[in-house]
Amino acid sequence: MKIISARLFCASRLGAAALGAAIGISVSGAATAEITRKGSWPELEPKVSLEVSGEPRNEALKRVAREAGWSLLLNLPSGDVVELHIQDQPADKVLELLLADGSYVATRDGDLIAIAPAATAPRSAPEPRPAPEPPVSPAVPAPPSPGASPDDAEDEADDEDDDAEEARRTSRGQDRFVTGGSLRIERGEVVHDVSVIGGSLDVWGTVTGDIDVMGGSTHVHEGARVRGDVATVGGPLTVADGARIDGDVDVVGGPFRRGERARIKGDVNNEVSAVGDSGPGAKGASALARRAGNAVTRTALLFAFGAVMLALWPRRMETLKVEIAARPMRSFALGVVGVLGAAALAAALCVTLIGIPFAVIGLLLAVIAVVAGGCAVLETAGAGVFGHRTRNPYVHLAIGCLGLLLVSGIPYVGGAICAAVALIGAGALVATRLAGLIRPKPRGDAATGPYRTAP
Structure with missing residues (x-):
């Protein structure tokens, strides 16, 4: 086993820094070390400080990249056990020390770095490190050698362009698309755009593109990085x-939890439901006033929807009201069974791409029907409280909506009552066959049975 030990110390705070390294390498048949850099490398790299003891070289490389803000694509064996004791040293110098046991090629594209042995790296001429003096004039192609023709020079230039494009495509990762299942991006894995429908997503590695998740939970773990935007719907x-997200964050129909040391550079939508965010809009009286305003808006929309249903289908709403008043517990039980059955059917349809549009349309219609059933429950409750004063169904609906607004503000109890209203409304729809929209199948004459006898 080869053991590499590097000790780097910072000498002064006044500006003069000295690098002291003690490197001991025991190699049988040692080769000349050579690090070939490709791509655009800045003159000044960020300084890193870390302690590594008894870990393989690849793990040390990953920790250096994490401190420097890089994304690494390694095509190397795990390497020997390394011990590092580094304080405020340039990251590229530490990278060269860790790769000092052989010949390697490091290809860079922004913060993405691909490292491979020189024997298996793409064939291209070594590129010198760019000079620090700006501006840099365009490179002039070197004249062909005396024994080479112009066509050979053009072919070699085309090969270099193809190799650079291949390295860039490999470093950014591939797109991932999953339907009806979960996806996990492992630590050290690099992918591009990620799309998940009907499943959860766990990110431990690096996503160089955007993340889109619908109908599932999304968790960006510690050490993970997303270079694009993150958008979630219904989860x-x-x-x-x-964790680090360089783009914007949009959360629709689900809570947003953010750690205190999480880094998000872009804009964040859904700040009201953010947990752990220390922003001024998430605390104090402003947050309470915002939640109260949202509750009043939702109640007003619910009353408007119920009024439309009463105006267009008064008989069907009366059918739901009679069923709810006569058998409320039966309606509640049927609502639980109906919701579970609808969820199972939607999950079965989401398994195939053809069934996804039908599942989405069915869920939208189910939500509209459940809201209509909830309005019938509120009208029934309002009639029970204020029915001796007036028989106007709109007044009964308004009183029921006002009572729901007041009760919904109670912690825990308000959520349970809102769920009970929705389930009772859904059960009344099941018991009345969608308020009479689905007619029962005729059973035939009682004397002759379901089959008619020929004369």
């Missing part, structure tokens, strides 16, 4: 401490 989003 929670959690950004843990130490």
Whole structure:
């Protein structure tokens, strides 16, 4: 086993820094070390400080990249056990020390770095490190050698362009698309755009593109990085401490949890439901006033929807009201069974691409029907409280909506009552066959049975 030990120390705070390294290498048949850099490398790299003891070289490389803000694509064996004790040293110098046991090629594209042995790296001429003096004039192609023709020079230039494009495509990762299942991006894995429908997503590695998740939970774990935007619909989003998102965050129909040390550079939508966010809009009286305003808006929309249903289908709403008043517990039980059955049917349809549009349309219609059933429950409750004063169904609906607004503000109890209203309304729809929209199948004459006898 080869053991590489590097000790780097910072000498002064006044500006003069000295690098002291003690490197001991025991190699049988040692080769000349050579690090070939490709791509655009800046003159000044960020300084890193870390302690590594008894870990393989690849793990040390990953920790250096994490401290420097890089994304690494390694095509190397795990390497020997390494011990590092580094304080405020340039990251590229530490990278060269860790690769000092052989010949390697490091190809860079922004913050993405691909490292491979020189024997298996793409064939191209070594590129010198760019000079620090700006501006840099365009490179002039070198004249062909005396024994080479112009066509050979053009072919070699085309090969270099193809190799650079291949390295860039490999470093950014491939797109991932999953339907009806969960996806996990492992630590050290690099992917591009990620899309998940009907499943959860766990990100431990690097996503160089965007993330889109519908109908599932999303968790960006510690040490993970997303270079693009993150958008979720119908599920929670959690950004843990130490995670990084360079783009915007949009959360629709789900809670948003953010760690105190999570880094999000772009804009964040859904700040009201953010947990752990220390922003001024998430605390104090402003947050309470915002939640109260949202509750009043939802109640007003619910009353408007119920009024439209009463105006267009008064008989069907009366059918639901009679069923709810006569058998409320039966309606509640049927609502639980109906919701579970609808969820199972939607999950079965989401398994195939053809069934996804039908599942989406069915869920939208089910939501509209459940809201209509909830309006019938509120009208029934309002009639029970204020029915001795007036028989106007709109007044009964308004009183029921007002009572729901007041009760919904009670912690825990308000949520349970809102769920009970929705389930009772759904059960009344099941018991009345969607308020008479689905007619029962005729059973035939009682004397002759379901079959008619020929004369």
